[in-house]
Ligand SMILES: Cc1cc2nc3c(=O)[nH]c(=O)nc-3n(C[C@H](O)[C@H](O)[C@H](O)COP(=O)(O)OP(=O)(O)OC[C@H]3O[C@@H](n4cnc5c(N)ncnc54)[C@H](O)[C@@H]3O)c2cc1C
Ligand code: SF4
């Protein structure tokens with residue numbers, strides 16, 4: 352048998368949780384376990400339909416992997432029609448992970464937009480699972496287009512606000528009845544809240560345009576580039592640094608990313624967003 | 625001493641290789657509709673066969689490189705049938721042993737550059753299997769061809785992973801082969817059985833070896849040149865056709881696609897090009913390399929800077945194919961002359 356790293360293995364869909372109009376969370380059980388760290392991704396595929404990369408949104412150490420998938424196109428459309436008991440192809444995990452060592456003992460500021468909360472959720476849960484290593488205050492600023500687009504409602508409305516030392520701030524782009532959170536874009540909310548940068552690391556993930564303005568705002572309110580961690584979403588095919596497409600300068604986002612410190616991104620010659 | 629064997633003529637060599645075609649796929653350079661490519665000798669017309677000697681011994685590579693035989697332009701790696709809700713998956717059969725006759729030093733080195741990417745962990749088994757199954761018979765050029773820049777890239781006479789070296793003894797007309805690998809030895813043995821003879825000497829190529837460009841210096845010059853308005857000018861000329869990348873023997877980018885019609889389908893990979901905007905454009909429309917300038921720059925920086933940083937070598941062998949086929953005359957020289965110029969001006 353040829354050793355082909357592009358060859359997926361089977362994973363059984365064990366549960367599907369609707370999150371919003373166009374996002375569902377899939378619990379998968381691969382035929383062989385994939386050991387991952389928060390921030391890593393995996394390729395999911397259906398033969399004849401296609402393959403795409405998704406963040407693993409569950410923390411390590413569960414006996415399943417969770418993916419929160421937004422219905423945007425060919426593959427995700429078919430995935431959304433699946434039912435528990437069916438199988439998908441999976442390969443991975445790919446990429447680096449959030450700097451879980453470097454952020455130990457720091458205050459943590461998570462900033463997410465839309466489906467971008469998916470990779471952050473793995474990290475948030477990882478740090479909540481280890482209060483001894485991450486004892487300092489945590490804050491989440493999370494926004495979506497509308498109240499219906501907020502995902503992980505059981506976490507953002509119930510579980511996380513119950514945690515001690517964890518402040519959850521939610522926003523939506525447009526006014527909605529019964530919404531008493533912030534109305535506006537995530538970068539604006541961030542500026543309004545202006546969290547104290549002292550001993551804090553900010554970790555952000557979201558659509559490129561949000562990331563761009565979040566990074567600007569963070570620097571404006573006093574964060575240094577080495578206190579800012581971001582994920583980049585590039586088009587990917589192989590996931591292993593060979594098909595060439597996801598490079599940013601000499602780095603491959605699939606292999607050397609998707610997690611980067613802003614201080615490292617600032618060294619790049621090419622525009623990273 | 626390395627064993628050297630000789631055929632009385634090129635014709636005898638071809639005949640001997642023909643005899644082995646039940647065991648090996650034998651490919652050699654010929655022309656097809658006026659374009660030079662490697663093709664299986666068993667599929668060649670007599671007219672095409674008559675081209676093989678000239679193209680195999682010529683001081684210039686054929687337009688089509690040997691790359692498609694190791695990294696095909698389209699390669700299925702999963703086949704399936706879906707019938708009555710049941711999925712049946714097959715992986716295509718393993719590759720067959722193959723002989724590539726008349727490869728050039730530049731093509732040999734181009735494979736060594738692709739090795740650095742595909743054979744690095746996680747190993748690309750599809751490529752590795754073909755690489756292990758390929759016997760390269762290499763003719764070193766006696767002088768440089770019109771578009772060749774192998775001297776600058778240090779690949780003249782390069783024979784690193786060649787299995788057999790081939791040259792012609794002009795006085796006797798004999799074709800000499802010198803084995804330099806285990807696979808080469810095995811093939812030499814087989815060719816002896818097919819009527820070739822041992823020979824005391826090999827004829828070394830005449831080409832003078834020039835000092836190559838220093839990869840770190842080029843990389844540094846490129847990095848210093850990133851903000852130059854030159855890249856805008858180049859992007860105005862380039863029409864984004866991607867011809868350069870499809871002819872390039874060191875380009876290794878690919879796409880992965882699925883195909884299904886009725887009950888049958890496949891997943892395959894296929895060459896792709898960084899010169900196309902879709903290459904990096906994501907679902908949703910965002911594109912980290914939105915302009916042609918970004919893409920032209922990426923191509924040259926990948927070859928002349930990023931590859932040096934990641935793999936310790938320039939990602940170009942100076943074969944000249946990109947420049948020969950570019951409809952607007954952009955070549956490696958276009959860039960090298962400019963960065964060299966700027967460096968010297970300092
Ligand atoms: C590192 C990384 C992590 C990722 N993590 C996740 C994740 O956790 N969850 C997730 O859902 N996705 C994630 N993605 C994105 C995911 O890979 C893509 O959305 C995927 O390509 C969708 O595949 P598809 O076949 O359904 O869409 P395609 O068929 O490839 O796209 C179809 C078309 O839909 C339209 N479209 C797509 N996206 C949008 C959009 N945002 N807005 C408007 N129109 C759009 C476009 O016209 C597009 O051409 C991640 C990507 C990367 C690189
Ligand atoms: S970049 Fe041009 S000259 Fe260099 S190896 Fe590729 S085709 Fe040949």
Ligand code: SF4
Nearest residue numbers: 862863865866868950
């Ligand atoms: S062949 Fe020439 S015109 Fe076509 S993409 Fe390459 S550089 Fe541009």
Ligand code: FES
Nearest residue numbers: 588590594595605
């Ligand atoms: S996805 Fe292929 S190199 Fe990154």
